[in-house]
Amino acid sequence: MSPRKSTRTRREFRLTFLGATGTVTGSRYLIEADGRRILVDCGLFQGYKPLRLRNWAEFPVDPASIDAVVLTHAHLDHSGYLPRLAAQGFKGTVWATRATRALCGILLPDSGRLLEEDADHANRNGYSKHHPAEPLYDEAQAQQALRLIRPADWEHSFEPVPGLRARLRPQGHILGAAAVTLEQGATRITFSGDIGRSHDPVMLPPSPPAASDWIVVESTYGDRRHGSDPLEQELLTVCRRVLARGGAIILPAFAVGRAQLLLLLIARLQQRGELPRVPLYLNSPMAADVTALYERFAGEHSLGPDDFALLHERVQVVGSAEESRALNARSGPLIVVSASGMLTGGRVLHHVRAFGPDPRNAIVLAGFQAGGTRGAALAGGARSLRIHGEQVSIHAEVVSLQAASAHADSDELMAWLRSAPERPRGVFVTHGEPDAADALRLRITHELDWPAHIPEYRESVDLLGPTISGSPS
Numbered sequence: 046m047s048p049r050k051s052t053r054t055r056r057e058f059r060l061t062f063l064g065a066t067g068t069v070t071g072s073r074y075l076i077e078a079d080g081r082r083i084l085v086d087c088g089l090f091q092g093y094k095p096l097r098l099r100n101w102a103e104f105p106v107d108p109a110s111i112d113a114v115v116l117t118h119a120h121l122d123h124s125g126y127l128p129r130l131a132a133q134g135f136k137g138t139v140w141a142t143r144a145t146r147a148l149c150g151i152l153l154p155d156s157g158r159l160l161e162e163d164a165d166h167a168n169r170n171g172y173s174k175h176h177p178a179e180p181l182y183d184e185a186q187a188q189q190a191l192r193l194i195r196p197a198d199w200e201h202s203f204e205p206v207p208g209l210r211a212r213l214r215p216q217g218h219i220l221g222a223a224a225v226t227l228e229q230g231a232t233r234i235t236f237s238g239d240i241g242r243s244h245d246p247v248m249l250p251p252s253p254p255a256a257s258d259w260i261v262v263e264s265t266y267g268d269r270r271h272g273s274d275p276l277e278q279e280l281l282t283v284c285r286r287v288l289a290r291g292g293a294i295i296l297p298a299f300a301v302g303r304a305q306l307l308l309l310l311i312a313r314l315q316q317r318g319e320l321p322r323v324p325l326y327l328n329s330p331m332a333a334d335v336t337a338l339y340e341r342f343a344g345e346h347s348l349g350p351d352d353f354a355l356l357h358e359r360v361q362v363v364g365s366a367e368e369s370r371a372l373n374a375r376s377g378p379l380i381v382v383s384a385s386g387m388l389t390g391g392r393v394l395h396h397v398r399a400f401g402p403d404p405r406n407a408i409v410l411a412g413f414q415a416g417g418t419r420g421a422a423l424a425g426g427a428r429s430l431r432i433h434g435e436q437v438s439i440h441a442e443v444v445s446l447q448a449a450s451a452h453a454d455s456d457e458l459m460a461w462l463r464s465a466p467e468r469p470r471g472v473f474v475t476h477g478e479p480d481a482a483d484a485l486r487l488r489i490t491h492e493l494d495w496p497a498h499i500p501e502y503r504e505s506v507d508l509l510g511p512t513i514s515g516s517p518s
Contacts, residue, residue, distance in 0.1 A: 058229045060259075061505040063105055064088060065476040068096055069265050069415050070122040072476060074236060075106065078229050081206040082106065084114045085225055085236050087139075089125035089156075089181075091389055093417030100126065100181055105503060109134035113205035114193075116141040117238025118222035119148035119301065125156055128182040131190040139194040140205050142213055144221025144342045146194045148301060148335065155331045157187035159390050166433060199223075214255060217241020217248040218451050219302040220335075220342055226255040232508055234259040239476070240453040240461050246276065247306050247339075247346050248451070253464035259508060260469050262462065264477030265413055266454040267485030272447030277310045283409055283444050284311065284320055284380065292405035293377035295441075297393045297420060299386035300332035302451050303412055305339055307382055309352055312359040321378070328363035328372060328383040328392050363392075373399035377406060386412045388419035394432050397439075401430070406441040411449035416478060459488055462495075471496040471513040473506075 058078050064071030064086075071090035076083040090096040108130045116124050116139065127139065127149075141149065160180035167178040197203050202210050213223035218241035225236045235257040241248045254260060272279070287294050298304040308327060314320040327333055339346060340353050363369050369392050372381065383393035397419075400406045414420035419430050428439050453461060462472070472495055474486045482499045489497040498513045500506070506513065 056230065056509060058232055058508040059505060060234065060261075060508055061105075061503060062473075062475065062500040063503065064090065064099075065263075066500055066502045066504070067479055067482070068092065069413065069476055069478065070096060071099060072117070072123045073126070074261065076209075076227060076234075078206065078209045081209065082111045083205055083209065083227070084111055085227070086117055086123045086238070087114050087126045087130055088120075088122040091122055091387070091418065092415040092421070096417065100129065104130065104133060107134065109136065111135050111137055113137045114139040115205055115211055115225050115227075116145055116149075117216070117225055117236060118219055119145045119152050120219065120239070120299070121152060121156055123238070124149055124153065127193075128153060128157060128187040128190040131193060132182055132186050135193075137193070138205065139190075140197045140203065140211065141194055142199065142221040142223050143196040144338065144345060145223070146196050146221075147338050147341070148219075148221055149194060150191055151331055151334045151338070152301070153187040153191060154184050157182050157184035163390060212255065214252040215249065215345070217245055217251040219248065220339060220345055222248075224252065224254060226257060233257040234261065234508060237262045237461070239263055239265070239451070240458060241451060242271075242453055243457050243460065245451065246310070247302060247348060249346060251453070251461055253466070254461065256466045258470045259473065260462070260465070261473045261475055262458065262485070263452070264458065264474050264482040264485040265452045266450065267458060267474070267477050267481040267488075269454060269481070270456055271450060271454040274448060276306075276446065276448040277314065279446050279448055280307070280310055281314055281319055283407060283446075284314070287405075287407040287442065288321055288323055288378040290405050291377050292403070292407055292441075293375075293400050294380045295393065295396045295400050295406065295408045296380065296382045296411060297386050297388050297408070298332070298382050298384060298411050299451075300329050300384040301335050303386060303449065304329060304332040304382050304384065305336050305348075305356070307411055307449070308356055308360050309348070311380060312355050315359060316355065323378040323380060324361060325359055326361050326363055326372060326379065326381045328369055328381055328396070330362075330364065332382070332384055333362045369395065372396070386420065387414050388423070388430070397430065398432050398437050401437055401439045401441050404440045404442070408439070408441050408443050410443070410445045413450055413452060414445075455485060455488065458485060459492065462489065462493065469495060470511070471498065473497075473513075474499050
């Protein structure tokens with residue numbers, strides 16, 4: 046671990062990229078400002094094993110030397126490492142919007158519980174290489190980490206550490222998602238977090254970026270545009286086809302945002318008689334709790350009372366593990382929405398094991414599938430998945446919805462950057478697979494004539510310097 050410097054002979058404002066480089070996961074940005082250390086985001090690495098192993102590696106700086114964390118939003122690739130960081134000695138304040146703090150209160154304990162269950166399952170069935178298998182963190186450690194989170198109001202300046210100002214602006218994407226602007230003296234840097242869509246059916250459009258010297262922008266869909274067909278039409282087409290043949294539809298969905306949207310669109314189609322009123326299940330206690338938060342934070346999205354009334358009327362929430370197992374014994378036609386969205390864990394894996402081998406059924410992927418995940422393997426044509434130590438043959442139809450993402454596409458990313466009130470000194474392109482990040486970098490360079498750079502893992506930049514060091518031409 047690198048030592049913490051307590052004295053400085055000159056002003057310091059430095060950024061080090063500890064994650065979200067060459068991948069869409071592990072969002073972690075270290076800011077060092079006059080002897081203080083701040084993390085923007087504290088996410089889990091997901092997907093390929095070499096990335097996941099970083100979660101277990103020694104943190105690049107002593108966690109006890111970090112003074113504060115500022116979260117852009119609650120998704121685990123942005124917040125899910127917090128319990129591990131706290132368990133290793135971090136005792137500072139975590140700043141987040143009120144909705145993000147509420148969502149973390151659901152997501153982080155659930156993550157710890159799933160990690161415990163996975164380790165227990167591996168130990169009972171003997172398929173782990175580690176004896177005994179241990180979770181990265183447990184539910185109790187997640188609960189401890191939640192005590193560190195303090196709410197920050199939208200558009201109100203606050204000091205995560207003395208001398209450094211911060212401000213959060215709405216970004217759409219999911220409930221509570223924010224862009225983070227940090228200001229030291231006359232120098233500003235804005236972290237986009239995950240940028241929502243301009244016409245999302247649930248979330249409000251993202252705010253323009255604040256005037257900044259530097260912008261760190263995500264590039265999840267930096268190399269592609271979302272499909273032109275509305276998501277409702279995509280759902281109608283696939284659901285009609287599968288239900289007509291008596292199949293079951295398994296919809297892996299992120300518990301925050303996408304699960305609520307998919308359920309609402311299907312319920313509307315059933316209400317209008319465009320889809321048969323087959324059983325519609327939500328098998329994710331976490332997603333059910335998240336739906337209640339959307340009702341609580343009604344001003345931060347476009348859903349209204351009638352939408353929630355329809356969800357309560359049409360959706361059957363699966364509560365216990367016993368009910369979940371009983372659902373696997375059923376046959377179609379039926380529709381099940383369950384987390385996680387990239388098939389990295391949770392109850393949906395049991396549904397894939399149960400329904401995946403039958404060609405009458407369908408697995409419908411709704412959202413980005415990070416490289417190295419089971420979802421990415423299915424989207425890429427895999428017909429077998431390793432689940433709980435066993436190979437499961439997949440003969441079900443696999444469909445990837447093109448319009449389901451909560452991330453801005455390449456045109457929307459460029460529109461967000463163009464809305465900046467002034468030209469930045471440089472843009473750092475992160476949170477994307479290599480092809481996507483480089484495609485966005487080229488568009489920024491050629492269309493905006495702004496310096497743009499794709500940072501490497503653990504690359505460090507002096508934000509008080511005049512240019513991006515090592516930026517490609």
